[in-house]
Amino acid sequence: MKIVAGGLDDPRVIAMLKFHFDTNHAVTPPGSVHVFDLSRLKQPDVYFCSAWDDEKLMGVGAFKVLSPTHAEVKSMHTAKELRRTGTGAAIMLHLIDEARARGIKRLSLETGSFDYFAPARALYAKYGFEECGPFGNYKPDLNSTFMTREI
Numbered sequence: 001m002k003i004v005a006g007g008l009d010d011p012r013v014i015a016m017l018k019f020h021f022d023t024n025h026a027v028t029p030p031g032s033v034h035v036f037d038l039s040r041l042k043q044p045d046v047y048f049c050s051a052w053d054d055e056k057l058m059g060v061g062a063f064k065v066l067s068p069t070h071a072e073v074k075s076m077h078t079a080k081e082l083r084r085t086g087t088g089a090a091i092m093l094h095l096i097d098e099a100r101a102r103g104i105k106r107l108s109l110e111t112g113s114f115d116y117f118a119p120a121r122a123l124y125a126k127y128g129f130e131e132c133g134p135f136g137n138y139k140p141d142l143n144s145t146f147m148t149r150e151i
Helices: 011-027 087-101 115-126
Strands: 002-005 046-053 056-067 070-078 106-112 130-132 144-150
Touching: 002 087, 011 056, 011 070, 046 070, 046 087, 056 087, 070 087, 070 115, 087 106, 087 115, 106 115, 115 144
Parallel strands: 070 106
Antiparallel strands: 002 046, 046 056, 056 070, 106 144, 130 144
16 A cells, blocks of 8 residues: 555545545534535645555545644545555554644544544544544534544
8 A cells, every 4th residue: 555645636645535424424414514526635644545456446535734733634444345454544543644744743633423423423532543532613513523633
C-alpha cells in the first residue's frame, strides 16, 4: 500500500468521495451531516491523502487544521471490499504522522453516534481517540459522537 498526499482530481477518488458524501447524507438525519464535499476538501486548510495498491484505490482520509496545534480528521473512507484489512488503520496512522509533522498536538473528529458508524468509532478508539464534547463550531447533537486524542 502506498499513501500519497492528494488525488482529488483523480476520477476514482472523486467517485469514492461522492459515495462517501451521498452515503453520509442517506444515513444521517438532516442537520447532523458534517461531511465535506470535494470543493471543501480542496481548500488550503485541509490535508488530503489517498491510499493505493498499484492502480487500485483503497481509501482516503483528510484533516482540517483548526488552529496551529489542533486539527479535525475528515473524510475517512475505505473501499467496502477492503474494510477490516488494515487500510483504515494505515490511513489513520498516516494522518497522525502528517499532523504531528506539521506541529499539530491534538486531533479531534465527529462521527455518527448510531450503529452504521460503530466500526468507525471502534477504529478511532483503537488509535487512542476518546469521547469528548463538541469542539470548533460543533453544537451538542445526539446524532454525533465527538472524539479526540493528543498526538
